[in-house]
Amino acid sequence: MDSEALKKYSALHPKPAGLTLQYGTAGFRAKAEKLDHVMFRMGMLAVLRSKAVASTIGIMVTASHNPEEDNGVKLVDPLGEMLHPSWEEYATQLANAEEHELQQTITEICQKAAVNQHKDASVFIGRDTRPSSEKLSQSAIDGIFVLDGQYHDYGLVTTPQLHYMVCCQNTQGQYGKATLEGYYEKLSKAFTELIKQSSSSGESQKHLKIDCANGIGALKLSEMEPYFPKEVLIQLYNDGTKEKLNHLCGADFVKVHQKPPRGLDMKPNERCCSFDGDADRIVYYYQDATGLFHLIDGDKIATLISIFLKELLAKVGQTLKMAVVQTAYANGSSTRYLEETLKVPVHCVKTGVKHLHHKAQEFDIGVYFEANGHGTVLFSKAAETKIRRLAKEEKDNEKREAAKVLENMIDLINQTVGDAVSDMLVIEAILALKGLTVQQWDAVYTDLPNRLLKIQVADRRVIDTTDAERRAVTPPGLQEKIDALVKKYKLSRAFVRPSGTEDVVRIYAEADTQENADALAHEVSLAVYHLAGGKGAPPQPL
Numbered sequence: 342m343d344s345e346a347l348k349k350y351s352a353l354h355p356k357p358a359g360l361t362l363q364y365g366t367a368g369f370r371a372k373a374e375k376l377d378h379v380m381f382r383m384g385m386l387a388v389l390r391s392k393a394v395a396s397t398i399g400i401m402v403t404a405s406h407n408p409e410e411d412n413g414v415k416l417v418d419p420l421g422e423m424l425h426p427s428w429e430e431y432a433t434q435l436a437n438a439e440e441h442e443l444q445q446t447i448t449e450i451c452q453k454a455a456v457n458q459h460k461d462a463s464v465f466i467g468r469d470t471r472p473s474s475e476k477l478s479q480s481a482i483d484g485i486f487v488l489d490g491q492y493h494d495y496g497l498v499t500t501p502q503l504h505y506m507v508c509c510q511n512t513q514g515q516y517g518k519a520t521l522e523g524y525y526e527k528l529s530k531a532f533t534e535l536i537k538q539s540s541s542s543g544e545s546q547k548h549l550k551i552d553c554a555n556g557i558g559a560l561k562l563s564e565m566e567p568y569f570p571k572e573v574l575i576q577l578y579n580d581g582t583k584e585k586l587n588h589l590c591g592a593d594f595v596k597v598h599q600k601p602p603r604g605l606d607m608k609p610n611e612r613c614c615s616f617d618g619d620a621d622r623i624v625y626y627y628q629d630a631t632g633l634f635h636l637i638d639g640d641k642i643a644t645l646i647s648i649f650l651k652e653l654l655a656k657v658g659q660t661l662k663m664a665v666v667q668t669a670y671a672n673g674s675s676t677r678y679l680e681e682t683l684k685v686p687v688h689c690v691k692t693g694v695k696h697l698h699h700k701a702q703e704f705d706i707g708v709y710f711e712a713n714g715h716g717t718v719l720f721s722k723a724a725e726t727k728i729r730r731l732a733k734e735e736k737d738n739e740k741r742e743a744a745k746v747l748e749n750m751i752d753l754i755n756q757t758v759g760d761a762v763s764d765m766l767v768i769e770a771i772l773a774l775k776g777l778t779v780q781q782w783d784a785v786y787t788d789l790p791n792r793l794l795k796i797q798v799a800d801r802r803v804i805d806t807t808d809a810e811r812r813a814v815t816p817p818g819l820q821e822k823i824d825a826l827v828k829k830y831k832l833s834r835a836f837v838r839p840s841g842t843e844d845v846v847r848i849y850a851e852a853d854t855q856e857n858a859d860a861l862a863h864e865v866s867l868a869v870y871h872l873a874g875g876k877g878a879p880p881q882p883l
């Protein structure tokens with residue numbers, strides 16, 4: 342490490358005095374103007390991580406569904422996974438070190454993590470369309486440069502595209518070609534193969550309206566369109582040419598407000614979907630003839646995919662172990678349907694993709710989705726090998742054809758991380774192959790009415806949870822109070838947890854009716870306000 346160069350460069354990216362940030366559920370997130378030093382330092386950390394694991398590491402500059410003024414950064418591990426938890430702590434230390442402690446902190450990280458500083462380092466970097474992203478990614482590049490790392494700047498890409506590139510690179514091309522063209526070709530080839538086998542459905546079945554949240558999804562879908570087969574008739578809305586990123590649109594807005602995004606003209610019964618700002622989440626929806634809005638969230642996506650995969654597994658006659666991984670936010674009806682009707686085991690883990698991904702790796706086929714629409718399917722190496730072999734060698738026609746469908750699903754799904762583009766194509770292929778309308782998909786089960794609220798408290802760390810965040814262990818008395826409130830309603834459930842991305846406590850409630858879900862959520866938020874140090878005026882009923 343050249344300490345003069347480090348001093349010189351870090352002076353160009355000074356840390357605002359007194360500012361401390363934490364590497365949370367989704368990396369660092371803050372107002373963009375507070376992040377320059379963090380980017381520079383994450384450039385350096387990516388170099389250290391790359392040296393430690395002798396692989397290419399990714400840096401993605403994005404704040405996903407947050408407002409346009411925010412930004413953030415996430416590191417991507419060798420196979421496209423989220424940064425290993427043991428390094429999150431190093432990320433936080435490095436981001437918060439004062440200028441004069443910087444060199445010492447780097448040395449300490451190298452010691453603790455056994456980083457061989459003489460090794461080569463390689464970093465892939467990408468960014469979303471925020472006005473601040475270009476400059477911030479340059480700051481990260483300065484950080485890579487100062488520690489002598491090699492880098493490739495992919496410029497504007499979706500978060501899942503960057504994860505894909507990193508995985509391709511570290512598997513020496515086994516996962517695909519580490520270029521945008523490679524990504525488009527791999528996905529569109531698998532998709533085209535899949536829908537070849539669908540009996541041609543009506544014209545209306547082919548149309549899909551996509552709300553791109555005024556983000557990167559619009560750019561990348563336009564680039565990808567020439568690769569699509571002619572059966573795909575997509576119309577892009579909120580493409581970023583007129584309005585602000587994530588403003589009154591995008592997957593998060595639609596999920597939280599349970600209403601259509603602005604800027605998408607929706608006719609009755611049309612199939613529509615929304616991406617989030619960095620295109621790693623997707624939700625579907627439609628409006629029925631009476632004008633009622635129907636949200637089809639991550640739970641229904643997981644269910645559709647599970648139904649489809651289970652049928653295929655039965656056809657190929659293989660006993661591969663399949664499971665669905667959810668979080669506490671999954672609608673109770675989805676869990677019940679999966680366990681009781683579909684007979685697929687369901688596991689509940691803590692919020693955050695890294696937890697879901699990790700759990701899903703335990704199965705031959707692990708389907709994971711957060712209710713908000715972030716998710717994917719993981720196939721174990723053994724399962725993949727078996728399926729590819731059957732697709733090639735199986736003598737029985739029906740079995741071999743089913744194995745081929747599974748093989749194309751493996752190639753279409755971005756197994757590195759949830760991917761709105763890939764998930765959309767998976768869903769479109771399943772609907773086409775099964776001849777399902779969006780209404781039939783929606784009707785697989787009925788969501789329990791639910792409400793998600795957030796409130797501010799003086800220090801959200803006073804709330805500690807257990808049992809995959811479904812029960813609060815502190816502050817004293819809070820869980821007992823929640824239990825008593827839940828008992829007042831039918832089919833009810835409620836829990837609270839501190840957010841990992843915002844300075845708030847989240848409250849979730851579901852019950853037999855919307856009024857009851859709203860009332861329960863409100864009562865629980867009052868309990869949090871009183872027992873966990875609520876800030877400002879007490880929460881008001883909805």
Ligand SMILES: CC(=O)N[C@H]1[C@@H](OP(=O)(O)O)O[C@H](CO)[C@@H](O)[C@@H]1O
Nearest residue numbers: 366367693694711713840841842843
């Ligand atoms: C209830 C909810 O939607 N929580 C989101 C949100 O996390 P919080 O820790 O709840 O702020 O952002 C995460 C990162 O995008 C996402 O993984 C998660 O699902």
Ligand SMILES: [Mg+2]
Nearest residue numbers: 405617619621
């Ligand atoms: Mg996102």
